[in-house]
Each structure stands twice: as C-alpha cells, then as structure tokens.
Amino acid sequence: MLASSQSDAPLVQRTELRDVRLIAVRSKNQERPVQNLRVRVDMDKWAYKAEPGMLLVTLRTEAVYFEQSEQVETGSRKGARVGRVIVTHLAELELKDDPSTVSRARMAEFLERNLMFMMYPYVRASLQRYAADVLLPPVVLPYLRRDVPTHAITDGPDPEETNEPQ
DSSP states (O other): OHHHHHHHSOGGGGEEEEEEEEEEEEEEEOOSOOSSEEEEEEEEEEEEEEETTEEEEEEEEEEEEEEEEEOTTTOOEEEEEEEEEEEEEEEEEEEOSOGGGOOHHHHHHHIIIIIHHHHHHHHHHHHHHHHHHTTOOOOOOOOOOTTSOGGGOSOOOOGGGOOOOO
C-alpha cells in the first residue's frame, strides 16, 4: 500500500536535487560591431534517464543573437544571426522510489513546472558568462512564470522573420 501511494505522489515530493553542473558549452560571434541586437532564447531541449535511486536530466539552452533592422517600405522585420551561445546542464536528483513508477506525463510536468525553476539560475549565469567571453552583450532573462512556456521566455524575432541560414 505504501508503494502505490508513494508512486501517486507528485515527482517533486519523491526527488531531492543533489547537483547541477555545466557539461557543454558552444559559443560563436561574428566579431564585428553590431548596433541593434535582439536575442532569442530556447530552453526546451530536455533528456532524462531514471535509474534506481537516481534521476539524471540534461537541459540544452540556446541563445541566438540577431542584428535587428526595420525595412520601412515593407514594414517587415529581418534579422541576420550574429552570434550564438549554447549551454548544456546536467541535474542529478535522488529518486526516492522505483524509477518504473515515473510516467512520461509526470516527468514532463516535473521538468516544466519544477526542475526548470531549480536550474534557471545556473542557466542564466552560464549564458551571461559565455556571451561575455565571445564579446556578445549579456542575456538578461526575465522571471520565469508558470503560465508562460519556457521556450518563449525572451522577446526576439520569430525564426520566420530572419534571413539566417538554416
């Protein structure tokens, strides 16, 4: 009876954060002065592995810098990509019960509603540091809000509005 009631409990009650560390960094800048920059940040690439007693989660975050220009006659916005910073973090959590009790739905909810908030300070610090290392302006990330998807946390051009190469 205890096992089934524990498996019905939210995942946040069955885990304990043990470590968050940066495991990969990629950054690039075109090394030319740019006047009007916009940044788009995507924090929606998750992967996880549940093992007995442990939950390992990676989060890949990408900040893409665009030179923003307005074309007055057409009213359209175009932006050329001028820089990029990608950081990947690993969170290690203690899992207090059998990993087979963790459903995909419960894991997705836990990642978006709980673990994102735990990892956010680490992501923000890494983006600031590695953007500065390649002479890009710092990324100022807004507060996280539970009612806004994490892939939409910053204001920036939509991919369809850019002329960046794919």
